[in-house]
Amino acid sequence: MTRAIVLVLDSFGIGATPDAADFGDTGADTLGHIAAACARGECDDRGRSGPLRLPNLARLGLLHAHRESTGGWAEGVAVPADVEGAYGYAREVSSGKDTPSGHWEIAGVPVRFAWGYFLEKEASFPAELIEGLVREAGLPGVLGDCHASGTEIIARLGEEHVASGKPIVYTSADSVFQVAAHEEGFGLERLYRVCEIARELLEPYNIGRVIARPFTGESAATFARTANRRDYSVDPPAPTVLQKLHEAGGEVVAIGKIADIYAHCGISRTVKASGHDALFDATLEALTQAGPRSLIMTNFVDFDMVHGHRRDVAGYAAALEHFDGRLPELLARLGDEDLLILTADHGCDPTWSGTDHTREHVPVLALGAGLAAGSLGGRETFADIGQSLAALFDLPPMADGESFLAPSTPLTGTASSGGH
Numbered sequence: 001m002t003r004a005i006v007l008v009l010d011s012f013g014i015g016a017t018p019d020a021a022d023f024g025d026t027g028a029d030t031l032g033h034i035a036a037a038c039a040r041g042e043c044d045d046r047g048r049s050g051p052l053r054l055p056n057l058a059r060l061g062l063l064h065a066h067r068e069s070t071g072g073w074a075e076g077v078a079v080p081a082d083v084e085g086a087y088g089y090a091r092e093v094s095s096g097k098d099t100p101s102g103h104w105e106i107a108g109v110p111v112r113f114a115w116g117y118f119l120e121k122e123a124s125f126p127a128e129l130i131e132g133l134v135r136e137a138g139l140p141g142v143l144g145d146c147h148a149s150g151t152e153i154i155a156r157l158g159e160e161h162v163a164s165g166k167p168i169v170y171t172s173a174d175s176v177f178q179v180a181a182h183e184e185g186f187g188l189e190r191l192y193r194v195c196e197i198a199r200e201l202l203e204p205y206n207i208g209r210v211i212a213r214p215f216t217g218e219s220a221a222t223f224a225r226t227a228n229r230r231d232y233s234v235d236p237p238a239p240t241v242l243q244k245l246h247e248a249g250g251e252v253v254a255i256g257k258i259a260d261i262y263a264h265c266g267i268s269r270t271v272k273a274s275g276h277d278a279l280f281d282a283t284l285e286a287l288t289q290a291g292p293r294s295l296i297m298t299n300f301v302d303f304d305m306v307h308g309h310r311r312d313v314a315g316y317a318a319a320l321e322h323f324d325g326r327l328p329e330l331l332a333r334l335g336d337e338d339l340l341i342l343t344a345d346h347g348c349d350p351t352w353s354g355t356d357h358t359r360e361h362v363p364v365l366a367l368g369a370g371l372a373a374g375s376l377g378g379r380e381t382f383a384d385i386g387q388s389l390a391a392l393f394d395l396p397p398m399a400d401g402e403s404f405l406a407p408s409t410p411l412t413g414t415a416s417s418g419g420h
């Protein structure tokens, strides 16, 4: 029985990386700044109050990992006497601080090439791209064509979109082309079709993702994005550990956005769920069903999408506390040979300027598979996770990363005994 559960807390950074200055992110610290705001009483909102409480993540070593990353304890958060997990922090070698780069690097494949970006804040897209999209998708035109926050732009242009039938196109500091349209007025399937056409037209521009952003509501005051978001990613540049495991006969269960992020490469089964409770429930259910050689990977997107990008500090704190509160349910279901890894794909410091991601270390919290409790230190790349998974599943080593699983763990013995 060799099973791994990888939970990606989307955007949960634990302190700026050495190269953060290249991204304008010197001093960013998603966990540290949320903790400090809570300690100052600034997050007494929506049913939560006081210092940040993360007892279960702390037992796994989160606070120790954050201290190793930043040099200081997260303010006001209770530090446990004993840490039960192996903990560390990892820096990113990929060129970007976007979601696909982070996830692919976690799976052992860093993105060393430079993505294309739309850098202009206004009139962001080349005229021939928009002309092609209007022509091929039969559109009356487009709105937006700028850098924007997705919630702000539907409040600003949503009514004009509904009246005109022109979809809203926008981008950000990430390598993305996003299309927002009303789910009923414009039509969900039509929006997906527009995105598929855009995906093809964007081929020369080296853009990582096209994202469909459907919304509902009657007016600017009530427009709200729905769970029918869909991401159209390019394929990872090389086979990830998900693909290696899948091809070797293992089962890869992708929960939430995971399948979209990996462009459906190396996925055995996709489980869609919306909201952290549903994602957590789906993860528990998948673990109950998981066969002897399986990887369950879940992306908890709301940390990023609902709180990080929205610069909603109290909401981020509450979401972390809620996630932490559910962790014991998962820990209780883990077998001795199971490996649990908690990590993140980039930062999105909700106290930072703008609305974009922040270049940060991510936590690497690991439990099980014979790992001793204690520090894994600073890891040179997120790919150490992918390399560890390759070792766990007795796959050929990945080109990048160093495994943190000791060669003498019981699992290596299981693997070499030919049990699978």
Ligand SMILES: O=P(O)(O)O[C@H]1O[C@H](CO)[C@@H](O)[C@H]1O
Pocket: 099, 148, 149, 150, 151, 171, 172, 173, 174, 175, 176, 178, 211, 213, 305, 309, 355
């Ligand atoms: O502001 P919204 O639409 O949430 O967009 C954000 O989500 C995108 C993909 O994660 C990022 O590139 C960022 O721009």
Ligand SMILES: [Mn+2]
Pocket: 010, 011, 098, 099, 304, 345, 346
């Ligand atoms: Mn992300």
Ligand SMILES: [Mn+2]
Pocket: 099, 304, 305, 309, 348, 357
């Ligand atoms: Mn994001």
